[in-house]
Amino acid sequence: MSNIRMLFSTPLYHSRLSGIDAGELEASCLSIAEDDEAGQAWCEENDFPGYTSYASLSDLGWRFPIFADLIKKLDAHVAAFVETLDFDLGDRKIVLEDLWINILPEGGIHTAHIHPHSVVSGTTYVAMPKGGSAIKFEDPRHAMMMAAPPRRKDARDELKTFVYVAPKVGDVLLWESWLRHEVPMNMAEDDRISVSFNYKWES
Template sequence: MAQTLSLFATRLYRAPLGGRDPDLLRQELADACTMLEQEDVAGRRWCRENGYKGYTSYASLNDLPTRVSAFGDLKKRLDRHAARFADDVGFDLAGGKLKLDSLWVNLLPPGGIHTGHIHPHSVISGTYYVTLPDGASALKLEDPRLAMMMAAPTRLPEAALDLQPFVFLTPQEGEIILWESWLRHEVVLNRAKAKRVSISFNYAWV
């Protein structure tokens, strides 16, 4: 009997942040992100010098969970989700553990993008979505086999999601999305009339 197997799955985890008063925490984080954009002079300078349209604290602040209590609360909740995802993908941590080693905010204005990239030196990466106005950018994910497909035909539009070369996800406010850090992804053009606010993070295996 003929059989077609699905091998080497790429897993993606998405869930509401959860915990106590998640909407209140989301508003506190929104206020904190706005504050950082206004006060982080080094971050704004890095964005100007590197042609980043909008604001990110990626290159300027590495202590957000201890700098602002709302980020500390967020970290505790993210730790629980990261542990669940690690179980989902069957990680054998061999006595080690997952550690949140970076967390940064992103304020993407209308017309802003974040080009395709991966997160080296990490094992789990993800984003928590704070503010998503109507028309806000989708998250675009790339099939990691794409560079090796050579002469393969394109996929039919109605082909299953796990066969498509690119998948576009529309996040929801208050949601987290996690993936393994080698998965190439990007944020497409923000067509909203307001800023798209998110908080991204990496977990290392230590």
């Protein structure tokens, strides 16, 4: 009698925010983007579509109370996710490293990447217009599958080469930071707004 075990899983945490005013969070993101001249300059210099505060602001929780509230909610979600990952943390914790705003206009993309210096990465969604991009995750074994045939369209998620998740406003997605991901071209006329973040193993 044969037995098939699934090895080396790639977990994706998907939940909902509660207790955060979505309208206030969106207004705060847009206000910060309008005032952040350093962030605007970085985006222009690096041909970054739309706006990100990634390279300019590291204190959103101090600037706007709603971001301080958001961080508390994200801390709880990350703690729940980390509990399922069976890390041996010793007397150290997984703590917030950075948090930033992304505003992706029509035609904008975020190319495939990982977050190599973090443990858990994630995004929560502030504005998702109809037709706004899903987030695309890549099987980390992909580069080793040179001779493998393609998967069927109805393959199980754990066997697919790419998995697309179409989030809704208020969704929280978390994954281990080594997982390669991207945001394909935003085909919606309106901006796709999200807040992304990294958590690290405290030193």
